[in-house]
Amino acid sequence: MMASPIEGQARPIRLADIAKAAGVSHGTASNVFSRPEVVRAEVRERVKAVAEAMGYAGPDPKGRLLRAGKVNAIGVGTTEPLSYFFEDPFARVMMAGISEACDATGAGIALVSAANQEKLAWNIQSALVDGFILFCIEGGSRLVELTRERRLPFVALELGFHDETISAIGVDNIAGGRLAARHLAELGHRRFAVLSLTLGEDRTGFVTPEMVRSAVYTGTRDRLAGYFEELSRFGVDTTKIPIFETENEEKSTRAGLEAIFAGGELPTAILAMSDRMAMIAIEWLTARGLKVPQDVSVVGFDGVPDGALCDPPLTTIAQPITEIGRRAARMILDHDGTVRRETMGVELVVRASTGPAPKG
Amino acid sequence: MMASPIEGQARPIRLADIAKAAGVSHGTASNVFSRPEVVRAEVRERVKAVAEAMGYAGPDPKGRLLRAGKVNAIGVGTTEPLSYFFEDPFARVMMAGISEACDATGAGIALVSAANQEKLAWNIQSALVDGFILFCIEGGSRLVELTRERRLPFVALELGFHDETISAIGVDNIAGGRLAARHLAELGHRRFAVLSLTLGEDRTGFVTPEMVRSAVYTGTRDRLAGYFEELSRFGVDTTKIPIFETENEEKSTRAGLEAIFAGGELPTAILAMSDRMAMIAIEWLTARGLKVPQDVSVVGFDGVPDGALCDPPLTTIAQPITEIGRRAARMILDHDGTVRRETMGVELVVRASTGPAPKG
DNA sequence: CATTTTTTTTGGATCGATTCAAATTTCTGC
């Protein structure tokens, strides 16, 4: 047996090397780093000196990890690309909440995502985490299935569909819908249009009542139900309200607005199921010469910070996003094996995108 | 020896359990999952069936990791709290670039930070990553030292000081300074004030020429040098230009503006070393009844997206932030053991916060 | 100084996989 031929690319120094060089057992060497108080001061210093001299990088977490069994990190997963976490306003606030809880306990955050489906599966399988928080905005069911296979605790956020077997944190969508609708109705509005999130399949366009009934996404359905329940109470014929399903992005939302304002009785108020759509709507209306809120009122949903900054500032149904993030993280961190479901309240934040219905 | 007394809380199933149950060696069992093509179809299906029946979660990455030696994830570290990554505009754009490179190679991202100094050390020591990207905005030297001990590749970003031994990506601060100064000088401005990033110690307030000379932070010093070189060329007496050192946040920046506009010859142009300060300045000036750019011009530094959205849109020196992020990630991902230093170019982005110097 | 108590140190077992040379089985061709 000979030493590695090239000095330069020697393999990294292991704890066992230090132990041998210092003339102590590997148990003692380990203690020097992980429980220094149990080893005699003299020995401790000697070992440390040897480690220093040999350029030891400290106990390798890879080794420790296997023994410890716990990673002390939580994975946050989504089907969107990784940049989603840094670009999407909703995700960012959520992450701030998650970060807060992680900072407090010293846990790390690993971002899990992937460019394509195969990689996603692999990344979930190989993520070094103790549990997952899932952003189920899109492709939620696949994300959930993949994660379930890891048999680690996980919490679903913004889970569109209903599944009692998984932990989830959501908001009271019906109440949110009602709040938004009542606000507009009380301002005198009677002609509405809805900019809806997806109901099921990947499609965009106007939605029929049957489609609503058979909707897979209960979140969307509930918001709609909330809108309509409340509007009915004000005597509005909800069957006449146009509902346009978008993909919650610019193109399909604009298409929806075009369609809604194409003719017939124009709405004086728009119920948007996300702040994103609401803000796109405001921009579109303004560009079209319609004043918000004088001509058309717009109310959003989510309560992202950007809403306060747009012009006019957005009236919206605010979710306690940061708190949801905090709780989700805590659920993973102090997981006790039970399935937990929490429904958070929402609140109406009145800013300047809504006003009295125009006369006549 | 007896089976675990309580059925419910059995320890997780290991690959070895599957192997035994299926009557194959653990080598074969391992192959079923990691190299299915080498095992006979019949055996493969049998093992898979057993695994399924026993509720095996798939090969545990903790085990694989130790053997493989490579984590396939990069750590992004800072001394700021974790939420910094999701809230700071500059960091966000940088992260988007890093994400892009990681997405492309399937690498994961682990966020490393800490509430306090001890935890930071621990978190860096125990991060499961193949290398680090360091945001050295503040407390950079400590962050670098801590990371150096891990003996893993790392790249420093926004490294304030000069150290040839570490890989870093930065921008040409002198050129940036000159670009900003020339732009203003060409618009006819002759009376300036500088809102400066920190030069060394943690202090705020006006800065003397000696302090500039002995500055630790070469980034700050270089921007300043760029400003002054160019202004001298236009015949401006740079010794009279007030330089106010802030902590790049609201309070100290406002204090700086108060001090600068407290009396004497008021500046017609402000050179801010960050977009953050520039935007705070615009707000402050506007609130004070001074019109930007009619009364006072403001030019920032960084080129964060928010700058385009503020009112008036900010003229600034744009760094290729996303590209820096991409390169940093790539440096870690295809690390070859060499120390790499890159200096990226910057460009002047003229928007509406600068205009001709007011007459008289 | 012998005994008991306390503090340190030791070294084997373990965490959960992957790897690879060698052994075994199956397949080919004649």
Place this chain on the structure above:
DNA sequence: GCAGAAATTTGAATCGATCCAAAAAAAATG
């Protein structure tokens, strides 16, 4: 039916630490 080639399977070794019961050394007690 058999030799040789090809395809599978085996099982010991390894990755880098931590844990812990038992042994050894040091300190305290009578």
